[in-house]
Amino acid sequence: MRLITTIIILCFFSNTFFAQHSYIPFAQPNKFWFYRIFNNHEPAPQSENAYALWTKDYTTIEGKEYLNVYRSYLKGTHPCQFPPCFSPSKPYIFLDTIKIGYLREDTSLRTVNFLSEFISQEECANSEHEVLNFNLNVDDTISKCFRLQLGGEDKVWGPYGAIDSIEDSFIFGKVRKVWSLTVLSIYGMPHITTTRLIEGIGMDLYNVLNFTPEHNFIDFCEGDLFQCHIASSTNITRTSEIKLFPNPTNGIFKLDGIYEVKEARMIDISGRSNLIKVTNNEIDILSYHSGVYYLVLTDRNNHQYFNKIVKF
Structure with a gap:
């Protein structure tokens, strides 16, 4: 009898737990x-x-x-x-x-x-x-x-991103609603794969x-x-604290607002990062393609500075 009572109580709390599921926002700090x-x-x-x-x-x-x-x-x-x-x-x-x-x-x-x-x-x-x-x-x-x-709508594979099923699952410490959908995978031969939202x-x-x-x-x-x-975690330094000129640039520009650069990186729109040289507060990116890049600088105290640079 005690076992049956325990099972009933567990079922009750389990059903209550899932029934009381409320929306979990995505855009939150930390x-x-x-x-x-x-x-x-x-x-x-x-x-x-x-x-x-x-x-x-x-x-x-x-x-x-x-x-x-x-x-x-x-x-x-x-x-x-x-x-x-x-x-x-x-x-x-x-x-x-x-x-x-x-x-x-x-x-x-x-x-x-x-x-x-x-x-x-x-x-x-x-x-x-x-x-x-x-x-x-x-x-x-x-x-x-x-x-x-993702690739839009392909003649072979059809539209991507259609929801196949919806369920509740316990993921990363919370009961969350989960949507299954199909997307195109680029690895190897292109093929449809299932992912979750x-x-x-x-x-x-x-x-x-x-x-x-x-x-x-x-x-x-x-x-x-x-x-x-x-x-x-590194310090976040506002864009206004470092100046790049001229910006846009044809490939050579100067820095103002940072003393003794320990490391400099250029990051393209795909997220790939490359080390670059800084000589007398001047940077040469003549070999780079036209486009928008992020310049990330680290000074001798390991403070981070960043700004957008446009190469034409």
């Missing part, structure tokens, strides 16, 4: 998403680098409140005989920090918009656009802009905020640095 960058090497893709996206503080733009989104590359090693095979260190260690854009969420509609600091190949992604919709039903599709970034987290395959299919999700955490096993 959330961390971790990604690996893969190449399209044959016969198997190789891991080249890794980074974290994370959120902190709010910014007001044209009367609207946005959540700031940052990206930090991760320290790691290539523990294999034939690299690349990048594996991030644990606990995670941030090597740099740049702002990549802004999030705005409508919790009543359960939609998430993103305003990027980067220039995308898809025109729709160069202004504020919907990246996530946590109010979809079976046979609905993800946003038109994100479908375009997870409430409060996003997609468990791609980075939807600064989209590129080579960036694959590996981990998620929400909380402070200690809770998320992050050993250190």
Whole structure:
């Protein structure tokens, strides 16, 4: 009798627990998403680098409140005989920090918009656009802009991003609604693969905020640095504290606002980072293609500075 009573109580609390499930917002401070960058090497893709996206503080733009989104590359090693095979260190260690854009969420509609600091190949992604919709039903599709970034509608494979099924699952410490959908995988021969859209987290395959299919999700955490096993984080220095001139540039420009550069990196729109030389506060990027880049500088005190530079 006591056993039956216990089972009834457990069933009651289990049903109550799932019935009381309420919406988990996506755009909240102190959330961390971790990604690996893969190449399209044959016969198997190789891991080249890794980074974290994370959120902190709010910014007001044209009367609207946005959540700031940052990206930090991760320290790691290539523990294999034939690299690349990048594996991030644990606990995670941030090597740099740049702002990549802004999030705005409508919790009543359960939609998430993103305003990027980067220039995308898809025109729709160069202004504020919907990246996530946590109010979809079976046979609905993800946003038109994100479908375009995934590949649009292919004659062979058909439309991408259609919702196949919806369920509740216990993921990263919470009961979350989960949508299954199909996307195109670029690795090897192109093929359709199934991924999940997870409430409060996003997609468990791609980075939807600064989209590129080579960036694959590996981990998620929400909380402070200690809770998320992050050993250190770099200082965030505002863009206004460093000046680049001329900007736009034909390839040679000067710096103002930083003393003794220890390291300088150029980051392109795909997220790839390259070391560059600074000579007498002057940088030469004549060999770079035209486009928009981020310059990330580290001074002798390990403070980070960043700004956008346009090469024409």
